[in-house]
Amino acid sequence: MSATDTPTDIKSTLRGTFMRYGFLIIIALFFAFFTLYTGSFLNPSNLVNIVEGSSILLILALGMTLIVALGGIDLSVGIAFDMGAAFAIVAMKEYDIVWYLAVLIGIGGGGLVGLLNAFLVVKLSVSPFLATLGTFFIGSSIQRIFTNGGGPISHRRVDQEYRNLAVGDIYGIPTEIVIAAVVLVIYFIVLERSVFGKRIHAIGLQKKAALISGIKVNRYVAVCFILAAATCAIGGIIGSANLRMFTPLAGFSYLLDAIAAVFIGASIHPHGRPNVPGTLIGVLFLGMVANGLNLMGLDFNTKDALSGLILVGALAIAVGQKKLR
Amino acid sequence: MQNDNTSNTQALLSMEDISKTFPGVKALDAASLGVAAGEIHGLVGENGAGKSTIIKVLAGVYGRDSGTIVLDGKALADVTPHSVHEAGVRFIHQELHLVPHFTVAESVFMGQEITGPFGLDRRAMRTRTEQFLSESLHTSISGSTLIRDLGIAERKLVQIARALIDDKARLVVFDEPTAPLASGEIDQLFAAIRRLKERGIAIIYVSHYLGEITELCDRVTVFRNGVDVAVLDHVDSHSADTIIEHMVGRELEALYPGKSHRIGDTLLDISQLSDGSRFRDVDLCVRRGEIVGVAGLIGSGREELTDTIYGLRQATSGTVTFDGDAINLKAPWAAVQKGIVLVPRDRRHDGLILDMTVGDNINLASLDEVASFRIENREKAARRAEALSDKIDIRPRRVEAVTRFLSGGNQQKVVLARWLATGSKLFILDEPTVGVDIGAKVEIYQLIEDLAKEGAGVLVSSSDPAELLGLCDRIIILMRGRVVEDRPAAELTIDSLLALTTGGHVKAASA
Numbered sequence: 001m002s003a004t005d006t007p008t009d010i011k012s013t014l015r016g017t018f019m020r021y022g023f024l025i026i027i028a029l030f031f032a033f034f035t036l037y038t039g040s041f042l043n044p045s046n047l048v049n050i051v052e053g054s055s056i057l058l059i060l061a062l063g064m065t066l067i068v069a070l071g072g073i074d075l076s077v078g079i080a081f082d083m084g085a086a087f088a089i090v091a092m093k094e095y096d097i098v099w100y101l102a103v104l105i106g107i108g109g110g111g112l113v114g115l116l117n118a119f120l121v122v123k124l125s126v127s128p129f130l131a132t133l134g135t136f137f138i139g140s141s142i143q144r145i146f147t148n149g150g151g152p153i154s155h156r157r158v159d160q161e162y163r164n165l166a167v168g169d170i171y172g173i174p175t176e177i178v179i180a181a182v183v184l185v186i187y188f189i190v191l192e193r194s195v196f197g198k199r200i201h202a203i204g205l206q207k208k209a210a211l212i213s214g215i216k217v218n219r220y221v222a223v224c225f226i227l228a229a230a231t232c233a234i235g236g237i238i239g240s241a242n243l244r245m246f247t248p249l250a251g252f253s254y255l256l257d258a259i260a261a262v263f264i265g266a267s268i269h270p271h272g273r274p275n276v277p278g279t280l281i282g283v284l285f286l287g288m289v290a291n292g293l294n295l296m297g298l299d300f301n302t303k304d305a306l307s308g309l310i311l312v313g314a315l316a317i318a319v320g321q322k323k324l325r
Numbered sequence: 326m327q328n329d330n331t332s333n334t335q336a337l338l339s340m341e342d343i344s345k346t347f348p349g350v351k352a353l354d355a356a357s358l359g360v361a362a363g364e365i366h367g368l369v370g371e372n373g374a375g376k377s378t379i380i381k382v383l384a385g386v387y388g389r390d391s392g393t394i395v396l397d398g399k400a401l402a403d404v405t406p407h408s409v410h411e412a413g414v415r416f417i418h419q420e421l422h423l424v425p426h427f428t429v430a431e432s433v434f435m436g437q438e439i440t441g442p443f444g445l446d447r448r449a450m451r452t453r454t455e456q457f458l459s460e461s462l463h464t465s466i467s468g469s470t471l472i473r474d475l476g477i478a479e480r481k482l483v484q485i486a487r488a489l490i491d492d493k494a495r496l497v498v499f500d501e502p503t504a505p506l507a508s509g510e511i512d513q514l515f516a517a518i519r520r521l522k523e524r525g526i527a528i529i530y531v532s533h534y535l536g537e538i539t540e541l542c543d544r545v546t547v548f549r550n551g552v553d554v555a556v557l558d559h560v561d562s563h564s565a566d567t568i569i570e571h572m573v574g575r576e577l578e579a580l581y582p583g584k585s586h587r588i589g590d591t592l593l594d595i596s597q598l599s600d601g602s603r604f605r606d607v608d609l610c611v612r613r614g615e616i617v618g619v620a621g622l623i624g625s626g627r628e629e630l631t632d633t634i635y636g637l638r639q640a641t642s643g644t645v646t647f648d649g650d651a652i653n654l655k656a657p658w659a660a661v662q663k664g665i666v667l668v669p670r671d672r673r674h675d676g677l678i679l680d681m682t683v684g685d686n687i688n689l690a691s692l693d694e695v696a697s698f699r700i701e702n703r704e705k706a707a708r709r710a711e712a713l714s715d716k717i718d719i720r721p722r723r724v725e726a727v728t729r730f731l732s733g734g735n736q737q738k739v740v741l742a743r744w745l746a747t748g749s750k751l752f753i754l755d756e757p758t759v760g761v762d763i764g765a766k767v768e769i770y771q772l773i774e775d776l777a778k779e780g781a782g783v784l785v786s787s788s789d790p791a792e793l794l795g796l797c798d799r800i801i802i803l804m805r806g807r808v809v810e811d812r813p814a815a816e817l818t819i820d821s822l823l824a825l826t827t828g829g830h831v832k833a834a835s836a
Binding site for chain 1: 656662667676677685690696699
């Protein structure tokens, strides 16, 4: 008995190690692969491109992380993104409001989306999935109504400072990256180090037990939805600064990537929990794959299929990891 | 009767010197277990004593590090779930694993269907099922009844039929089979188990409930710390004390700490409280330093009453006065702020965040105390959790362990520890010792007594009459949502308490 036990133990330990770090190993393999097969992948400017191109997604994915950690999901992150852009651009264009106030108004506009979600989830007890899906439909429709079917609202003479949120740099680092990094650090502290975050994780793991332990569950759920939406609005503001216009429904394209990043992050967590460092890895992974496949000159349509395959592979690892325990 | 000389009958199963080590834990240390043909053999021990490990070794779920297993005179070298099944060993697990919308016959034959020339032979399966149920288990359940229409006890019988229908069983292991059953249903199950014994099948009966063990079993093996510390060859109703002493490894003077607390002025005063559905016009009073019991059957409104006091449910009429103020609690957090805390009956679902650490669970209600500027101070959090674990004697003290893997007793202590240092004035304890081993039970009772001594009010809701009588100063009895009795515990006996909860008449007190 004991003779047969030992080798399997070693084997399972090895397998466990691979499963645990499998995703990071895969990232390293892809990194090496892209470096070898494309001439320019490892160029510093390309690496900066990847990070900069991932900034907005990271901001939205962090908002999503908050909601998934709470045990829900937010399908309306794109709407909050759009509202952030719309409120800021309209404030500057129509009301001639100074750029930094417009930023605050944009964040507030995104927050309204979260407020609606919070109302639906907390007061009307609609499940987060359906509540945010409803918000998504309503928000999409409102945008079309106010833009006569989805025409962009352009504001070419926007303040340069506003423009710089997307195209400027701070000590040589693109402003976009700096903003995303600040949001990242705040989210890390809030979700992984603060008392607030511990309570959010408790609610996400076992809501009733959290309630009985005296946590104000409803208040936390409401605050999280508002906070997440306001965060997504920051992404929308950067997006509108880049193009100097509000493009209706532009936020939708981030939704699935944000969900993917959060769940990639959860799958590499030892206890399968959504977490801030994991989300960062998920976002950078998605950015790296997109960029690498691009540089390889792959057809647009093939690219999506490959991204999908890579993602499914990652999820398979996550399931394998769960089975081992 | 038949078991007068069981020790002479041939051993059916003999597990000798079984050892099993998990990382960091020696779960079995040269433990042995012997079962004779045709006997009901009890297996008892506290949580973590090794009884479920040795059962899993027998089942082939865990490999053993050393030791021999002899079944029916043949040494089993390679023990796998399949080989054990072939050898005629069956396991009746605690969980039912039956599909609600399958019929009884389909459930019994699932995975071992009888097929005829035209596929499944449903008629044969139904006939065979009904025949087995009536002949072997003395029960008449139609084979075409849906599982969801059966009571829990009947489902248990279906589960047994499923394991035994092939008539090849020699040894059946029951793992805590009565946990979900009501007392009448337990009798039904016991009758079925005795019937199996008459047919020459040996039974291993694993249970926490010593009353069941002494009633049902011919012999008992007691486990402690991974070893079989005692085998009792004769078991009768007086064996429980001996078994407990072997289980805890020391003489057990008394289960209950004695009531030396002093009762003060009124803390909680409930008047004419109704929730519109489950209880009506409840009057209840708890004073400082007093332990008040709530007795009542399932459906008596007992659970709903304590939930309502804690703010988990809302009352429709009546008044609640706490600490001199009229209160109307909208949610548990409001109760906690006032100093009212709840230890819920379902600690795994409602009491603990199972995937968080022991430390996190202990600090969950007082996170602000271990934080500076809203950021958790891990050092401070660990120290606070360790201090509270020591105070409440959580063994081993590992505040970084994930709570899911603790024993029932330790889990309950974690929930209690959470509320100890929050300055709580009223403790509502709902089934505080369900699924907790004897050793931890005694410690929890002592803790409850200590709370009262320190001046807290305690409201204990329990389905165990002995527990209520042993702990409480006063007991209120609920029946169908109404208070039918509010009496000092000293005036009640187990019999009179049971009679009052069921609506029967109290037998004329003989003493």
